[in-house]
Amino acid sequence: MDLAKRMNLPCVRVANIRRFQAQPDEIPIYVGRGTPLGNPYRIQGCVSRKVAITKYKTWLQKHVISNNSPQHVMFAQLVELARQYPLVLLCWCYPQPCHAEIIKYGILSNFDKHVPDDYRCLDLRGIP
Helix, strand or coil, X not given: CCHHHHCCCCCEEEEECCCXXXXXXXXXXXCCCCCCCCXXXXXXCCECXXXXXXXXXXXXXHHHCCCCCHHHHHHHHHHHHHHXXXXXXXXXXXXXXXXXXXXXXXXXXXXXXXXXXHXXXXXXXXXX
């Protein structure tokens, strides 16, 4: 049995937009650049993938708690969709480490207390 189902979590996965193949009932959502949840930090020069993702996590946390931000609105929509359907977060860089994994764990933090503590600030349950 899938771990998400055993823990009563919604199914959220990350996939590469070029190689994505839909499974039945999955809702694909592009979260790359050009969307409110796209990573504004580019991997270039002395900015490594790890640094860009770490900066993204801080940036996302700041914007998700702001009720009027486009990031909050889109993130809240993803949380609501995840309650009803399996989601696939699409980006260009996956399976390399990807900002979409930050989004995935943030969504899951809204459903389970066992998600690592550093994703708790993406939990919208206490935000009106």
